[in-house]
Amino acid sequence: MQASGATILCAERVCGPLSLGQLVGGLRQRLFFQQRHPQLLMLEHADEDSALNAAADHLAAGIDPRRVALIVPARIPELAQLRDTLAGLPHGAPPALDTAALLAALRPGLVSPHAASAPEVAAANAVVRAVNAHAGGKVLHEAQPMLARRSPFAAPRVPLAAPVSDAAGLAATIEALPAGEALGLPAGETEGHPLFQLLEVFEHDLHFQDDLKAKFRRGGLSERVVKAHLLDCMEHALRPVRERRTALAADRPALAHVLEQGTARARAAACQALGQLRAVLPA
Numbered sequence: 450m451q452a453s454g455a456t457i458l459c460a461e462r463v464c465g466p467l468s469l470g471q472l473v474g475g476l477r478q479r480l481f482f483q484q485r486h487p488q489l490l491m492l493e494h495a496d497e498d499s500a501l502n503a504a505a506d507h508l509a510a511g512i513d514p515r516r517v518a519l520i521v522p523a524r525i526p527e528l529a530q531l532r533d534t535l536a537g538l539p540h541g542a543p544p545a546l547d548t549a550a551l552l553a554a555l556r557p558g559l560v561s562p563h564a565a566s567a568p569e570v571a572a573a574n575a576v577v578r579a580v581n582a583h584a585g586g587k588v589l590h591e592a593q594p595m596l597a598r599r600s601p602f603a604a605p606r607v608p609l610a611a612p613v614s615d616a617a618g619l620a621a622t623i624e625a626l627p628a629g630e631a632l633g634l635p636a637g638e639t640e641g642h643p644l645f646q647l648l649e650v651f652e653h654d655l656h657f658q659d660d661l662k663a664k665f666r667r668g669g670l671s672e673r674v675v676k677a678h679l680l681d682c683m684e685h686a687l688r689p690v691r692e693r694r695t696a697l698a699a700d701r702p703a704l705a706h707v708l709e710q711g712t713a714r715a716r717a718a719a720c721q722a723l724g725q726l727r728a729v730l731p732a
Contacts, residue, residue, distance in 0.1 A: 492504075508697050629644075
């Protein structure tokens, strides 16, 4: 693994096919950081089939399982045992206990807002400090939240539930994007405009992107034209993702192996953390 920065704890709520919102939000952040930081991705609320589908989605989009461990937390009973072990400590109220159990088990340096909010991480860190104070030494490690408000990877605040696999649904979603004025933006404003937020994701020619923005600000370009260009860019980017996903989904044993490896790694760490905690905390 070439990534050498602090480990990032991530999470994805698995609730169906990969959506456009999930792609331009959390998954895009993971792709950006995977060469810089090891990552642990919790596939929450996933049964066997949905976990395999989520693995296919992520791998098709470019996630490297050697750098991003895909984990099914439902297969790690030690997380619940860690939570119960921590329950008697000060500050041990949910959701602090759930987050503290993850910090204890996986020892991330950074926590994505998709995994826990900044207040949840702060409350979990209080549990970590209580454990260390009781033990008289550093048994657990605190983590830092990745602040959602400062993230360049936040998805636009408009409905983006269409599956990446559904070209017609994506086209309907883009067509339905509200005009800037309907969102309270001044005429010609591109900053905070969902149409241009998506264009920044899918149009990789920065000079052309800047030219489109300048023309729009001057009133020389309609939203309809920008939408048509965005759809072309999206189809160019997502067609190969769909093709890779079809190939990956046909090899379920390979996908299962990816999940088994990531989950086994997390479970081994949770078992070790549970033993350490039980050695220093009262039963």
